[in-house]
Amino acid sequence: MFRYTLGRLxxxxxxxxxxxxxTFLAMHAVPGDxxxxxxxxxxxxxxxxxxxxxxxxxxxxxxxxYLSNMIQGDFGISFTQQNRRVNDIIxxxxxxxxxxxxxxxxxxxxxxxxxxxxxxxxxNQLPDIIIMFLVILGxxxxxxxxxxxxxxLLVNLNQWFGTSILPVAGxxxxxxxxxxxxxxxxxxxxxxxxxxRSSMLEVVNEDFIKTAKAKGLSPQRIFFxxxxxxxxxxxxxxxxxxxxxxxxxxxxxxxxxxIPGLGRYxxxxxxxxxxxxxxxxxxxxxxxLVLMVILVDIIYGFIDPRVRLK
Amino acid sequence: xxxxxxxxxxLCLFSGAIEAQSVDATRQVVKIALAQEPPQLNSMKAxxxxxxxxxxxxxxxxxxxxxxxxxxPGVAERWTLSATSAKFWLRKDAKWxxxxxxxxxxxxxxxxxxxxxxxxxxxxxxLYPVKNAEAINQGNLPITDLGIRALDDHTLEVTLExxxxxxxxxxxFVTTFPVxxxxxxxxxxxxxxxxxxxxxxxxxxxxxxVHSASLKMQKNETYWNRQTIRLNGIDADYITADTRAxxxxxxxxxxxxxxxxxxxxxxALKNQFRIRPFATGSVYFLEYNYRPERITSNLKLRQAIQxxxxxxxxxxxxxQTPGNLPGASLFPSWIKGVxxxxxxxxxAKVLRPDLAHxxxxxxxxxxxxxxxQIPPLVLLVSxxxxxxxxxxxxxxxxKTKLNLDIKIDVQTFKQRLAKMTxxxxxxxxxxxxxxxxxxxxxxxxxxxxxxxxxGRYNNPEYDRLVRIAMNSSDPTTRMEAMAGIQTLVYxxxxxLPMYEQGVIYIQHPKIKGLRRTVIxxxxxxxxxxxxx
Numbered sequence: 001m002f003r004y005t006l007g008r009l010x011x012x013x014x015x016x017x018x019x020x021x022x023t024f025l026a027m028h029a030v031p032g033d034x035x036x037x038x039x040x041x042x043x044x045x046x047x048x049x050x051x052x053x054x055x056x057x058x059x060x061x062x063x064x065x066y067l068s069n070m071i072q073g074d075f076g077i078s079f080t081q082q083n084r085r086v087n088d089i090i091x092x093x094x095x096x097x098x099x100x101x102x103x104x105x106x107x108x109x110x111x112x113x114x115x116x117x118x119x120x121x122x123x124n125q126l127p128d129i130i131i132m133f134l135v136i137l138g139x140x141x142x143x144x145x146x147x148x149x150x151x152x153l154l155v156n157l158n159q160w161f162g163t164s165i166l167p168v169a170g171x172x173x174x175x176x177x178x179x180x181x182x183x184x185x186x187x188x189x190x191x192x193x194x195x196x197r198s199s200m201l202e203v204v205n206e207d208f209i210k211t212a213k214a215k216g217l218s219p220q221r222i223f224f225x226x227x228x229x230x231x232x233x234x235x236x237x238x239x240x241x242x243x244x245x246x247x248x249x250x251x252x253x254x255x256x257x258x259i260p261g262l263g264r265y266x267x268x269x270x271x272x273x274x275x276x277x278x279x280x281x282x283x284x285x286x287x288x289l290v291l292m293v294i295l296v297d298i299i300y301g302f303i304d305p306r307v308r309l310k
Numbered sequence: 311x312x313x314x315x316x317x318x319x320x321l322c323l324f325s326g327a328i329e330a331q332s333v334d335a336t337r338q339v340v341k342i343a344l345a346q347e348p349p350q351l352n353s354m355k356a357x358x359x360x361x362x363x364x365x366x367x368x369x370x371x372x373x374x375x376x377x378x379x380x381x382x383p384g385v386a387e388r389w390t391l392s393a394t395s396a397k398f399w400l401r402k403d404a405k406w407x408x409x410x411x412x413x414x415x416x417x418x419x420x421x422x423x424x425x426x427x428x429x430x431x432x433x434x435x436x437l438y439p440v441k442n443a444e445a446i447n448q449g450n451l452p453i454t455d456l457g458i459r460a461l462d463d464h465t466l467e468v469t470l471e472x473x474x475x476x477x478x479x480x481x482x483f484v485t486t487f488p489v490x491x492x493x494x495x496x497x498x499x500x501x502x503x504x505x506x507x508x509x510x511x512x513x514x515x516x517x518x519x520v521h522s523a524s525l526k527m528q529k530n531e532t533y534w535n536r537q538t539i540r541l542n543g544i545d546a547d548y549i550t551a552d553t554r555a556x557x558x559x560x561x562x563x564x565x566x567x568x569x570x571x572x573x574x575x576x577x578a579l580k581n582q583f584r585i586r587p588f589a590t591g592s593v594y595f596l597e598y599n600y601r602p603e604r605i606t607s608n609l610k611l612r613q614a615i616q617x618x619x620x621x622x623x624x625x626x627x628x629x630q631t632p633g634n635l636p637g638a639s640l641f642p643s644w645i646k647g648v649x650x651x652x653x654x655x656x657x658a659k660v661l662r663p664d665l666a667h668x669x670x671x672x673x674x675x676x677x678x679x680x681x682x683q684i685p686p687l688v689l690l691v692s693x694x695x696x697x698x699x700x701x702x703x704x705x706x707x708x709k710t711k712l713n714l715d716i717k718i719d720v721q722t723f724k725q726r727l728a729k730m731t732x733x734x735x736x737x738x739x740x741x742x743x744x745x746x747x748x749x750x751x752x753x754x755x756x757x758x759x760x761x762x763x764x765g766r767y768n769n770p771e772y773d774r775l776v777r778i779a780m781n782s783s784d785p786t787t788r789m790e791a792m793a794g795i796q797t798l799v800y801x802x803x804x805x806l807p808m809y810e811q812g813v814i815y816i817q818h819p820k821i822k823g824l825r826r827t828v829i830x831x832x833x834x835x836x837x838x839x840x841x842x
Binding site for chain 2 (some may be wrong): 030031032033034036037038040042044045046049050052077081082083084089091092096113148151152154155158159164167168169170171172200222255256257258259260261264265270271273
């Protein structure tokens, strides 16, 4: 187990290095000057800025400087907010995205497992058809539509009640988190429902279920003890990457609900060619994603010993 | 139903939600949303609208704008002006939020810093009328050579490079706001990064700033003119660029003011909010590429496009939201002339579409260029939905009217700028907003030395007229020169004016005295109050 974990971690480090290098190259290949703004400035001013951010050096040298700073955990100063360090931006805004993401994934996992199990139980009957229809919607409708609809729903709800039941946007209390995290988790919930359904249907036909039935176990016991437990494994597998996807993919939801998450910085940095923020957030998110995948692999090893043996 | 309602209300109390109310007459607090996190609250470097909005409320320059929008004494109690110099006497009761007096040295420090090439301020050019500013900014002189001197703690002397009629108007601009050197040095690189990392000398001060989440301003008790300030707080509790989200917040009575766009406008109408128009003072136009190898350097071709374009149709069919004016001139209609507005005194030639004339001009252009058909022209635009919609209109219009082929090149903000600067376009969708309250903020845009003249228009006559206006402080001489430029813009078809931008906004009916302004901090809540 120790060697297995160590091996996974090592490959993780290489992956992060690769992400950093690929992002660095892609970023510099994008046309446009990060130091250029609407108001033209003198050559002298541009040179000074270039010197401040080290852009006056040749690219390979920038790369080496960048990597060595990154290893020391320093992502530099933002281009757009010239008095803020990228480290501070990540430190201030990632916890927000994470809190939102955790709640979203909780909604998604609970909902996905529940709906998936129900559809499998009522296979090809009305509940199955209705839920699967909603699942298709959930997978195909982009999150910005859900976000706008969710907010509109709140506005109408508040108007109907004549008082603020749930805040329409903003951040600070638990009630601020409910709608955005639900919206954020919907896509994942749909995905997990489908996964859970097919996995449940597969398990139903297994020999041990037949044996359990033949032994005269109650349907509840068969469902919870044997079917659900075995069917849940593939769901756990995708949960890791999904957690990362949710915590990083909240850009639109953060914008609509005015949430100070890292997703906004992540996307805006690319639009504004904010080199240091692009690198900082990408590498950070990349490392986070890799870590989640490794974590799931390790947990999987505990749940299912066969994985370890392979 | 009543049960349901009370249950929900109980739930909401339980969950800790606060009852929404965007204005509070007893506490005199107004809640608003910001379109973005202010990226730069260092007054010497700020350039964007949100930062300037905040700075205009929490800091003050030598002068300020009063409730009617007129220039009034700020930190400076009085001043004397000569053609090339100015002397300011600062009031003794002007204080920083830490209790220190605002002194002449704070201005000297800020102005020197703003033009210091090491600071790399994009707005350094605002101070170019001050002696040696431009040379310092180009790295040719030390910052100590700047024409500003503290005679004592409360007397400031400014020497100008040349007579500048609009110099006083610059003294209310953010770049010229004072900064206390001692405080600045104590935080240096993180100056203005947080609420506690800056000093305030304006009507308000930032008390709480959670990045990208909220920014709260409170009445500044050390402000010299605090008796006239009615609002106790401006709470920007929400930061989002999404106009629909802001409209939803407004409907929910959580914010008291928001600007609308074409989409949200219709919803606001449905909700029967009172729609208020506001002219932003910006002009939008098509700018041509004048590099000799470009086909758009041909005058007849530009004139043909000018004769085909119908600004009225453009404003009514494409822009649709109220408040926009058809483009006619480089100078927007609000710009002041000698006594009345410039455009009243010197009316611009109205752009009237004349298709037969346009076709004739196009034929002449083809003959001059020696081509059968004009090759496709590249129209560079930014990737905003409005910009692409406008570009598509232009494309369709030129195809049907003149059989001209247009290739639309949609680029993100930075890429578009890079392409503009490199000259990689034939026509570019551009706009210009005023930096200061004088005609020159538009007038010198196409001077050969202006770095913002990215199409490289170069005409000695244009340059001559700009120099006349620059070196004179006589209003009539200056406006005559600018009228010459206005005629030149039409005759030489330097740009194709499309529209003067108007926006629409809604505000809570209990807010009084909210001032919208073309120049400086907008919207201005400084003299606003909430009526019961």
